[in-house]
Amino acid sequence: MAEQTSLATLMATQPIFDRHQKIVAAELLYRSDDNRSVFDIGEKQATTELLYNLGTGIAEQVSHFQKLVFINVSADFLMSRAFLPVPSENVVIELVERIEPTEAFIESVQYWYKKGFRFALDDFEFKPSWYSLLEYASYIKVDTLGANPQEVLRKKEALSHYPVTWLAERIETKEEYAIYYNAGFDLFQGYFFAKPSIVYGKVLPPSSLQFTRILSALSNQDVGISELAEMVSADPNLAFKLLKIANSPFYRGHLPVESVYDVISRLGLDYLRRWMLIFGVLKDSAREHAELILTRAHLCELLTKAHQVRGSQGADAYLVGLMSGVDLLLEIEPSTFIDSVNVSNAIADAVVKETGMLGEQLKLARKIEQCVMLKHMDLLEPCWLELYRQARRHALDVVKLSELAQNSFT
Structure with missing residues (x-):
């Protein structure tokens, strides 16, 4: 019998709550045993490893995966049009603010949108260059840390004609939660509710024989x-x-x-x-x-x-x-x-x-x-x-x- 090796870091997960403070989804985050960041290995490789660990990792902590999951996906990954090996009904693809919404990128989003995938505009900063993506968005995530609540609410109202779900992220205090709750936000995420937790497990090694x-x-x-x-x-x-x-x-x-x-x-x-x-x-x-x-x-x-x-x-x-x-x-x-x-x-x-x-x-x-x-x-x-x-x-x-x-x- 082979000796058991220590468990590996598969990813981190942070729950997302609704207005009744019930967990309705979770964001999956890249983590590694050697503490390398997404920027150290590149966003495309981080996306690849996260999806691979999600599909093939063996972990005891599976409760988060029974709900909708939000996943950060790099621009290169989306534009390859060959990846995303997960059913569309189970995931929300987060488009991070670092992405430059070029014409080619928007066409790729449209391609996956027609395949049934849903998108969240992550750390949305209300930049006009991102407005062309609003028609494909199901969720808008607003980073509340350091934000001016009144300014956020004013801009949110200006986009009220879009049928999107609004998510306030990085909520750290009860007072912040109350502000965005009263402003009509639908979902909430942040340290006030729960910090990201590491998911440990055994990673199945890739194979090339066949x-x-x-x-x-x-x-x-x-x-x-x-x-x-x-x-x-x-x-x-x-x-x-x-x-x-x-x-x-x-x-x-x-x-x-x-x-x-x-x-x-x-x-x-x-x-x-x-x-x-x-x-x-x-x-x-x-x-x-x-x-x-x-x-x-x-x-x-x-x-x-x-x-x-x-x-x-x-x-x-x-x-x-x-x-x-x-x-x-x-x-x-x-x-x-x-x-x-x-x-x-x-x-x-x-x-x-x-x-x-x-x-x-x-x-x-x-x-x-x-x-x-x-x-x-x-x-x-x-x-x-x-x-x-x-x-x-x-x-x-x-x-x-x-x-x-x-x-x-x-």
Whole structure:
């Protein structure tokens, strides 16, 4: 069992309150273990890491993510038009005052607005250059710290014909809250209510084994989910990340995920494509570990088919084999990982307790794996050894194909 590493800083979150002082949303803020700021690493990279941690991080503090979240997104990120791998109904994109609202930028905002995304004008200073963005804004956030309340209220009244929700941020005293409450502000944020709190968790490492191959396949409009599921299944780290994303608050469905096919079906090809682009910014691989877990996963699948396990087509056994390796690949206890995703009880019990029909196949796969490693092949049934060899050849072929695809792509 891999030794548990300390939890990483995923982000910070600060709640947003309505006029009844109930939490209705939260702003997500970039934070890092090394205390680098957004300006140290660049706004585009900060946006990338924040979205990545939001989708793939495993954290106990999940209450904020069950509500609407406000996220600062850089101008470059928006203008790329290839990112934003989150459903529009769950997020509000904050446009910070540092952005220069050029014609090209406004066109990008309009593009995402037509896709259903909502926008907040952050630290709004009532500059005429920003008025062209008001028709796309659902929220206006006013920085109250050091502001002249009467001046703010006068300018707010001048824009009263816009159907926007007004948010007073950086409220630090009861008196400030009363002023903006009486002025008709709808939402409130600041130290008077709650300071930003750090969200700690385990970050799933990016993977590149199948990145280039899948990205190439996704450029083909006729690619099928079955074909993509086969490619994703070939990379354990990638399968883990996509499984976590599919079960994040942004995508979580009512039915449990039973296979990689289900993961892709839930995300959809468009969001899969966007997440793959983010993985391309943050990629990594570990061949030896991938070979081991791929062998185990395929062996579980072969054993399940050989034993004709009732109600199983093999895909669920493959997923059990993959998920049994999170301790080795990601240094996360399987039980911790299982708690963060929505899988069936049969799969969860198989991975954590090695119980049930699927658990029996995993237990047998581990036994075969151990006998081979210790060169005790005489303890194995010949048919088991043959299945292991098939699984091993499959794993090596898949890794080799992935490396060839990556080399040809680069």
